[in-house]
Amino acid sequence: MILSKFKYASNRRLFHENILEQVFALILWVCLWVLFQHLCNSLKWNDVQQVSSFLAGLIIITGLVIGLAPSWTYRLLTSVPFAISQLTFMAAATALGTLILQELKFSEYLDLYSSVWWGDWALFLVKYAFAYDLYRSLWFLSLMALLSASTLAVAWKRRPYNLARAGFLIVHLATTVILLGGLIGKFGFVRAFNELKQNQPVSVFWKVKGPDPNDWKNPFTLPFNVRLDQFEVIKNDPEYRLYVFTQPDGKGGFEENPKSYESKEGLKARLPLTWKRLEILKALPDGLNRSTWTNDTTSPENPVLQIMLGTGSPNPLLGYLVAQDPRTQRFNDPQGRFALVFNEVFEAKNLNSFQKREATSHLIEITFAGKKLNREFKKGDIWEFPVFKLKMIRLYKDFPFEKDPDGRPVKLETIPMEMRGNWAELELTKNDGQRGKILLSSRNPEFSNSLNAQNLPPGLDIRYQASGEELFSNFVLFSKNDMKIRSIENGRISKEMPLIIDRPFVFKNGYSATPLSLLSNARIEQKYIPNPQTRSISERNPAIQVTLSDPDTGKSETAWLDGREARPTTFFGNNLGLIYRLKDEEAKDFRSKITLLDFSGKTLAQREISVNGPLVYKGLWFYQSNYNPEDPSVSGVMVVYEPGLWITYLGFAMIAIGTIWMFYLKPFFQKQAGGIKK
């Protein structure tokens, strides 16, 4: 009965010419192997058992088909339309794997696909067609096996071969050679990791899919030891560039893609979209900030008070309070005992604000690429940017140290003042996958910036503003309108005297604040000097002095730009912004010097491995795989064993040579053969 049907099919040339029929046949073929894999799974067979049974199944099917309808099979496998159908089907199957995320847990697929309109289809394919590991599924392997069978059959059909047709033979054999190499590799393949510590030889690596030590369960023991002699991260020399923003966005920020210039002394350029001209007057590779306030009657009103704070020690503190700048209008005692505040106007109704209270608003403010953005802190929120994303983790009332280095709980009083106050914890994920914890202090942003410096991309400034919060109960308030100094305790005035230059105001247990000068139209006079000390590249603070001139009005503005300042310095009434910052911090390479030693200590091989430079020893490939930024004496090394590699490479060579032969050498050989015949 079956035989007669096959004979009928054979006579009708079923599947031989009609591409739709062929695609239907391929779908049936795929379904067969999907069912087969479900059977294997129900029998709880592992990968190797499944592939072995798959190969056995292939042999049985081949035997059956050849036995029942040899000519029909041969004609189908060698038909050009079937080749077209197979290649198209293979391409479509490969594309499917790029649409469905691979190797996730089913619960993750549910999360991903349950809310999209095509999610049901994706979940169906994941659940029933092994689309979660598509390229290793038996049905995908069956397509490759069919391709191999087709190419072998075609190669057989085109006999006899001569030089002119050898290219065709080589190309069609190459597919099978490549797949054979892959198949051999599948059976003997090993990938194992270990984190090597300097000068501590190891012979055991761990067979895992990734470098996460939590997955290290199956050991892979080498017949020798591997020792890490040295590990180093090679960095590119830091390059600071001048970024010019010419498109204000009306919200205090600028465009995302500024034009950048090399920070070379003497550089002159016309700025894009404007006739204004830029000149770099000075470029200091390492500058020291020596800026001071001066009174300039031509400047707008900007009251600044210079204060000398006497603390009982022989060296009093000197500083400026800027009435119009919320960040610098007050000085907070590092020990939390008092705060000095300079206000333009004293208002009795505001006395209540001078006492302790908790924050009512928590704002995360970001300055990046000249743009200033802010968002209210909400636990779990993700804030996405072009090159990184921020996840809001939690808020702390105090610095999030719960235990000291000895494991004892830390009392609040023992925590330094700069660590006190509100903190926000965020997680920053760069687009290369690197994650880092960001801790932001609302009270001392400079301190938290220094903590986060390693994890922040260049040019990014993140601040946390806990507004409405007051940590102090004692204040010394200087007011300009009535020229008075007041000591305020818990919202009540305890002492008051006129603000007179050089007259000290004693306010608490021998502390005194003496106004040294009051500048009504203060202007900061920027000044940077070259650092006389030689510091390492990472410690340096480059600065440049630039001048911007407007030929239309004849006006020009000059300013110093600090390489550490992430916020743009604005010119010509906020119409132009300039940032001088590090271009990027990409590591150039990661290098480990490793030695392979036999168990008696004799050196077998030694080499410096890097990202593109593995060590190959007796079929084992040793790769630089990862590193621990917190421990430079540790290097992640991966060992790979892939037995079918050279067979696959042979297949690569064959397909390349065969294609060139078929396309370009064939006519030459044909001509030669024709000549000989003549």
Added chain:
Amino acid sequence: MMNLYFNFAKAEIGFQIMLVAYFCSCIAYALSIIKTKYEANIYHVARILFLFAWCMNAYILISRGIVAGRPPFKTFYESLLYFSFLFGLLALSIEWFKKIKLLGFLSLAIILSAETFALLKQDIDIVTVPPALNSGWFLPHVTIYFSGYSSVTVAFVLSILALVKTGDISLDKDSFWARALGRQEMNFEILHRDWVRIGYLFLLGGLITGGLWAKFAWSDYWAWDPKENWGLISWLIYGVVLHMHHTSFLKGRIALKVSALAWTLILFTYFGMSYLPTKSQSMHVYTDPPPPEDPGEVKGVNRQMY
């Protein structure tokens, strides 16, 4: 549109000159197809402008490579400049010798589209390359692949010309098509097949050099990475096109249409990776700014480490 203008204003002067020259050449090619008494002069100007723009393109690439101290293929801006350079070379050569105005016009339209896209992406700054790209394989792999992209783009243009030039088109001296396609009888279908072959070979070379490089850098010659997969898919479909020439019922216009469709797969392989749901599992998304959805979920090998 305004964004495009702003970005153009911010681009380096050489790029601005090159883009203007390509644009003027494209317009001149279009005008030279129209029958006027200046037709020959306009055509002459179009070709000279094309040559000049291409020379500027070469100059920008070389000078950028010198300044960066590496092959200039890292960003979209650089790779599109490189594509324009290679494709421009092929298109200009064919046009120069075969005198097909429509080919010149279509090629310039493609180059201008590529450069406009480069302007929109605006990643003009020279950036340092990640460790995985710091390799001797970088130059040959990208060069071979982009030669492949350029060749199949030529094949695409030729497939359009072959589809346009049906049997009933007259190549009389004064006809529109004679001016657009050249006055000599030419079999665009055969010419198209030849360029598909060249492109197919280069795409294969790209896959092989990529595999060899990946073995050194990432330990796998093939890891079913989305970019690798789409490279394979486009190569397979060009394989389909080549096989179609050997069937009686699929060769001709159907093969030409499939070839044109295959070129869109090349476009997707080049530009579309960041739109794939699996982009976070690709290690080839070097040029695209959006971050992966959740890199912590990336499964598989050690590729995510760098």
